[in-house]
Amino acid sequence: MNREITRETLSVFEKAFDSDRANRVAMNAATKNGVNNAAVRAESAREMRHTFNISLEQGEITNQKQSGRCWMFAALNTMRFRVMKKLGLKTFELSQNYTLFYDKLEKSNYFLESILETLDEPTNGRLIAYLLSSPLGDGGQWDMFVNLVEKYGVVPKEIMPETVASSSTRELVGYLTEKLREFACTLRTAHQAGAPMEALRAQKDEMLRTIYNMLCIALGKPPVTFDFEADTPNGFVRDLGITPQDFFKKYVDMDLSQYISLINAPTADKPYGKTYTVAFLGNVKEGRPVKYLNLPIEALKDAAIAQMQDGEPVWFGCDVGKRSVRDSGVMDLDALDLETLFSTKFTMNKAQRLDYGQSLMTHAMVFQGVNLDENGRPNRWRVENSWGKDAGHNGYYIMSDAWFDEYMYQVVVNKKYLTEEQRAAFEQAPITLEPWDPMGSLATLR
Known part of the structure; x- marks a missing residue:
């Protein structure tokens, strides 16, 4: 048997393909319309x-x-269901941009901490290559979303609406990824030069400030408190100066x-x-x-x-x-x-x-x-x-x-x-x- 594909092999394949009318019909359909x-x-x-x-x-x-926030949207959809039921609303949305902001910030910290935990791993090893492959992509898991909500709460969509960067995350994720890989290089290089962990963590804090600034510029600043107002079948609701954490406890109640x-x-x-x-x-x-x-x-x-x-x-x-x-x-x-x-x-x-x-x-x-x-x-x-x-x-x-x-x-x-x-x-x-x-x-x- 040949180890390579020969012209004779291709000729046999072609004749067998052409001999079956169904193949020609399938080819015409797929090339015109897609598989x-x-x-x-x-x-x-x-x-x-x-x-x-x-x-x-x-x-x-x-x-x-154009974002990979399906896990976040799905989780917020289960939670808005509770808000709508509680207030008798026909529709309602929680801010996906708000949770996106803190997910990117927390993932940046998680990545940099992972780099500090693996300073002695070889740069070309499988683990470091894996960590560097996607420092803070859009994807997530249920437990990760729970962590965001328990720490930062949630807000209505009108309080922190979508931006161009939140609706199409590719550009922002690309620049954040570039910075995080740069930061990983900086930390590992400093470690190799003998810098103590205390100095590396001080550098990490400055790195996170850069990430925070980039997120504010692209996504807007998340609120610390806000005024919630809603016209419901049971009357007008007004909650002044409520925190995102208290909004979750009071209106999502989960x-x-x-x-x-x-x-x-x-x-x-x-x-x-x-x-x-x-x-x-x-x-x-x-x-x-x-x-x-x-x-x-x-x-x-x-x-x-x-x-x-x-x-x-x-x-x-x-x-x-x-x-x-x-x-x-x-x-x-x-x-x-x-x-x-x-x-x-x-x-x-x-x-x-x-x-x-x-x-x-x-x-x-x-x-x-x-x-x-x-x-x-x-x-x-x-x-x-x-x-x-x-x-x-x-x-x-x-x-x-x-x-x-x-x-x-x-x-x-x-x-x-x-x-x-x-x-x-x-x-x-x-x-x-x-x-x-x-x-x-x-x-x-x-």
Whole structure:
């Protein structure tokens, strides 16, 4: 057998391709319309109906625009739901720019502290290369968002509205990344020259002041206090000089300590019933670490359904780009007939896709409903996205239960919806995963 591709090999391939009429039809369709459009099943829209026997009412759809803040938008969407319910409002938004500001500032500190913790690691080693690859990208995790809210609170969107830089973060992230890599170089070079840790930390403080200035210029200054006013069905509300922390306590009124992350990672290295964390993953240095409880997929479904039955939405993380149609908002294993288009089967299972880098969590959204069949089991899920009302069905996606099985990785629920055994399992000390483990992925798709 030849080790290289020869002209004779190509000739054989070409003749075999041309001999099958289906190949020519598929080529014409895909080259003209793109692969996914050519593979869309016409029956998909009929089979995936936007009707649900558990459906929560939410305000106007949000839009993260050209930013990777899906995890932040999804978390704030679960929280604005509570504000709207409390005040009787039809729609309401919390400021995504406010939490973005502090996430960037805290991630900068977290990165620089990680550099100080790894001063003796080789610059060309895997760990330093990993830390330098994305010092403060847009992505995040539920526990990281909790850390921001517990430290800084939240504010209405009108108090700190979007800016050009918050709606399209690429430029700002690029310049902040450049500065942080420069700062990492400065700190490591000073350490190699014998500078004591006290001097390095003094340098770090000056570095953070630079980052703070850059954030203020691009995003605006976050408020320390503000006046909240709202015209509600129950009368006019006015709260003068309220802090973001007190606004969260009074109007969101959510005990974040009770909400935990359940994951489904069916790989051999992550037994079910164990908890996991990820090294060097976080934003607020003194905040709670990212922590997951790994459970079978049916446990994630049961907890999510129970929470929605009690009238509360569910934050979740998935691999949204797999087997989904963005325009129609359909996530279903049969949405695209790729096997017919390409005349080949895709055979990896969920564990294999994780192990071989074919899938991981890329996007966070919110469950706002589910359809249960005659046996009380789910067959489709109602998904609130943050890509504006033109994506999907007025901003909502629909997920088949089979898609949930294969590409759902994380849900966040109140502990009370777990069994006693599951709650006890969550209290275990977590097993620490490597920074590059697929369960360390951040929701960042825009």
